[in-house]
Amino acid sequence: MEPVNIIGAGLAGSEAAWQVARAGVPVILHEMRPLVGTFAHKTGDCAEMVCSNSFRSDDDVMNAVGQLHWEMRAAGGLIMAMADRHRLPAGGALAVDREAFSQAVTETLRAEPLIQIRPGEITDLPADGNWIVATGPLTSDALAGAIRRVTGTEALAFFDAIAPIVHAETIDMSVAWEQSRYDKGESDAERRAYINCPMTRAQYEAFIDALLAAEKTEFREGETAGYFDGCLPIEVMAERGRETLRHGPMKPVGLTNAHKPQEKPHAVVQLRRDNALGTLYNIVGFQTKMKYGAQAQVFRMIPGLENAGFARLGGIHRNSFLNSPTLLDDRMRLRTRPNLRFAGQVTGVEGYVESAAMGLLAGRMAAAEARGTDLAPPPFTTAMGALVNHITGGAEAKTFQPMNVNFGLFPPLDDARGGRRGRKDRYPAYTQRAKDDFTAWLAAR
Numbered sequence: 178m179e180p181v182n183i184i185g186a187g188l189a190g191s192e193a194a195w196q197v198a199r200a201g202v203p204v205i206l207h208e209m210r211p212l213v214g215t216f217a218h219k220t221g222d223c224a225e226m227v228c229s230n231s232f233r234s235d236d237d238v239m240n241a242v243g244q245l246h247w248e249m250r251a252a253g254g255l256i257m258a259m260a261d262r263h264r265l266p267a268g269g270a271l272a273v274d275r276e277a278f279s280q281a282v283t284e285t286l287r288a289e290p291l292i293q294i295r296p297g298e299i300t301d302l303p304a305d306g307n308w309i310v311a312t313g314p315l316t317s318d319a320l321a322g323a324i325r326r327v328t329g330t331e332a333l334a335f336f337d338a339i340a341p342i343v344h345a346e347t348i349d350m351s352v353a354w355e356q357s358r359y360d361k362g363e364s365d366a367e368r369r370a371y372i373n374c375p376m377t378r379a380q381y382e383a384f385i386d387a388l389l390a391a392e393k394t395e396f397r398e399g400e401t402a403g404y405f406d407g408c409l410p411i412e413v414m415a416e417r418g419r420e421t422l423r424h425g426p427m428k429p430v431g432l433t434n435a436h437k438p439q440e441k442p443h444a445v446v447q448l449r450r451d452n453a454l455g456t457l458y459n460i461v462g463f464q465t466k467m468k469y470g471a472q473a474q475v476f477r478m479i480p481g482l483e484n485a486g487f488a489r490l491g492g493i494h495r496n497s498f499l500n501s502p503t504l505l506d507d508r509m510r511l512r513t514r515p516n517l518r519f520a521g522q523v524t525g526v527e528g529y530v531e532s533a534a535m536g537l538l539a540g541r542m543a544a545a546e547a548r549g550t551d552l553a554p555p556p557f558t559t560a561m562g563a564l565v566n567h568i569t570g571g572a573e574a575k576t577f578q579p580m581n582v583n584f585g586l587f588p589p590l591d592d593a594r595g596g597r598r599g600r601k602d603r604y605p606a607y608t609q610r611a612k613d614d615f616t617a618w619l620a621a622r
């Protein structure tokens with residue numbers, strides 16, 4: 178049988194290789210480390226965790242990432258099995274002994290007769306064969322160049338400049354209102370496409386003070402700050418002058434406060450819809466290097482966001498990722514070159530768990546193809562399905578930025594209460610529905 182070739186033995190590629198082999202299909206796993214390094218990886222092991230040693234919450238009832246753990250375990254995932262074996266005490270989180278974990282992944286893959294690990298960098302995209310590209314946020318320059326030649330230069334980003342994303346239900350609409358600047362748009366929906374949060378002069382001044390005082394993260398060695406031209410962090414804009422933001426992303430022009438039409442806001446923070454479901458909104462132009470704790474505090478000073486729940490906080494990192502909503506089909510294949518499937522962080526998911534989950538799915542899909550069958554993704558009521566649906570179609574392509582799994586990606590339930598207090602009912606209902614639907618998806622194979 179023709180093998181599946183996988184480029185990159187990180188979190189996604191290792192899981193993909195395991196899934197392909199479990200389906201009885203041979204695998205060649207190409208890994209450039211230790212021959213060619215990256216600024217973040219330190220070893221030649223598979224599935225190296227480059228920073229934190231945590232797979233985040235293991236609560237599969239109240240937490241979306243915990244639900245994703247559950248699905249990966251149910252699907253016989255290697256990453257979860259090795260994480261469970263090398264677990265460290267960490268409260269409700271799944272933290273691991275990172276060295277023991279990645280050594281165990283490496284040894285398990287090496288011991289599998291259907292898997293051949295082949296050292297070396299792949300520098301071009303193969304024209305035929307069944308391939309999975311799982312080269313991660315630090316895809317080597319040569320391969321990134323090849324991807325850009327195939328997808329177009331705009332379609333592969335080198336940095337993510339992430340603005341925070343808010344759960345729509347947690348925005349106080351008695352303060353905020355829906356309106357596009359100058360009421361622009363053909364349809365009523367377009368004229369109401371943004372959510373606006375007004376600020377008085379005093380609120381604006383206090384907000385600028387908080388931005389300037391907030392703790393920031395530094396770039397690591399090897400990360401360049403070349404993004405600075407097009408995409409300044411808000412705190413850097415604030416440092417350039419107290420009025421800069423009021424003339425930039427917070428300008429108050431073309432907007433009328435629906436609750437107080439006579440009162441001209443001094444500044445306005447705008448939020449833009451981030452997914453087709455309308456459950457998530459990003460704060461426009463608010464990419465930031467503030468530390469996470471500081472971000473939540475500072476952003477909750479914005480009128481209307483006092484009780485905001487964040488689906489993800491902002492950040493700016495070195496990160497190669499595709500504009501997947503325009504480039505990939507729902508089988509994670511490049512539309513223009515369907516022999517190439519993408520998996521992991523390079524598809525625009527964010528985090529160890531999400532990357533491994535996309536590897537799991539891509540591996541199963543590639544194995545199905547090698548066997549002459551087809552595998553549809555899990556329904557988007559599951560954590561894995563919600564995530565793959567988001568990156569391959571549900572997300573706004575124009576503003577696409579890497580995404581963590583979160584309940585905002587799940588289709589709403591008709592009968593569960595909304596708002597912050599409704600979470601106690603809703604989250605268990607989401608995760609129960611996800612478990613039922615994931616189990617049915619697995620059983621249908």
Ligand SMILES: Cc1cc2nc3c(=O)[nH]c(=O)nc-3n(C[C@H](O)[C@H](O)[C@H](O)COP(=O)(O)OP(=O)(O)OC[C@H]3O[C@@H](n4cnc5c(N)ncnc54)[C@H](O)[C@@H]3O)c2cc1C
Nearest residue numbers: 185187188189209228229299312313317521522528529532
């Ligand atoms: C500095 C930094 C810190 C991070 N911190 C965290 C964190 O704390 N928590 C978290 O959840 N996520 C973190 N991430 C994101 C993390 O990288 C991903 O969650 C995860 O590693 C992605 O898995 P992956 O398999 O897609 O990529 P990786 O795990 O990076 O795997 C990609 C593999 O492909 C190989 N490769 C690249 N190009 C080629 C090529 N041309 N030929 C052959 N092999 C190649 C690489 O050597 C690597 O082994 C961080 C990322 C960075 C860059």
